[in-house]
Amino acid sequence: MFDFFSPEALQRYAILAPGLLIALVCHEVAHGYVAYLLGDPTAKSQGRLTLNPIKHLDPLGTLAFFLVHFGWAKPVPINPNFFKNPRKGMLLTAIAGPGVNFLLAAIFALVIHILTFTHFEQSQFTDTVIVPLYLISQAGVFVNLILGVFNLLPIPPLDGSNVLAYFLPPNLAYKYMSLNRYGFIILIGIIMVGQFSGYSLVGAVIFPLVRGAASLLGVTI
Template sequence: MFDLFSPERLQQYAILAPGLLIALVCHEVAHGYVAYLLGDPTAKSQGRLTLNPLKHLDPLGTLAFFVVHFGWAKPVPVNAGYFKNPRQGMLLTAIAGPLTNFILAAAFATIIHILVSLEFTPGGLSEKIIVPTYLMAQAGVFVNLILGIFNLLPIPPLDGSNVVAYFLPPRMANTYMSLSRYGFIILIGLILMGRFSGYSLVGQVILPMVHAGVRILGVTM
């Protein structure tokens, strides 16, 4: 347990935390804001249309950050009953989160491109500012790509499931989305199956797409 707060771990947290915090908060705010624009005041009435991370942090997701270096935020509440077109509204609201993460990844990549063009004196003050900023921007690219791609998986209640549901007949879509209550169990099951079958959801599905995104953005990890 104490290793979780060793100097090396604390340094890792400091590098990962800014990008991950921005990724999680902006992802949820994007969902809530698009829902609000489409007529759903639920997120706004609950104070979730804010960049204040304390409004979005999930206790278990925060703990996971210290254990596995990744976490999650509390989902923003969305009431499709307010939408003029509920199916389209849920599609647009769902897409908003991952799209925001991809935009943030591009923004962090831009910071990296700017930093590598700067000259600095080794051991000087400029290096002590540029190098940590570079590492945090690098982490920002990585976590935003992972979060965006992960949420597009077609497993209810992840955002990708709402995209799939939009293209299904209404009755089939309702049956499909009813799996949301088992979504976490399904994900855990897929991860555990990967350990026995040699097929890794993260290693063979998500990471290759992350690496493709990294190449498109022209940065190195």
């Protein structure tokens, strides 16, 4: 039986949770805010344009955090009928989420560099504040890059599907986006194939990109 509340597990949660929570909340708020700027009041009317994590947490996504150390938030509702140009509106709304994650990864990387190049004497303050802050920032870079890259995969309902749909002919885009209802099943299927075959298509695509992006930010993960 897994011990989800052992000292080691609690330490992992404490390191991962801040970066992941910030990543998920800001990702969804970015979607809703850009949609609001483009004329869609849906997210605002439902109280989703807030950094209050309670408004965004998904029960299953929260449980997944304890099981697999990753999770997801409730998608912000978007109504493209409010956009003057629905196709372009969905494109801009889609890229806002991953875009914010890449920005957050850069901010966490900046914190790491500041801590690295600032001389701290060995002390209780260093052990209880500086070292945890470094580890949290390192995890923040990782989870934000993972979330940003993963969401750009062109698999409905991920953000990358709306990006690809923008460049497809309208009829083909409509058929493609109709896969939305099967998107979760498709994602699970890809993950399961990786588990049984020993070759993870998602891992083969995502992790090299994440490591490359982290390297550009000067961070080793």
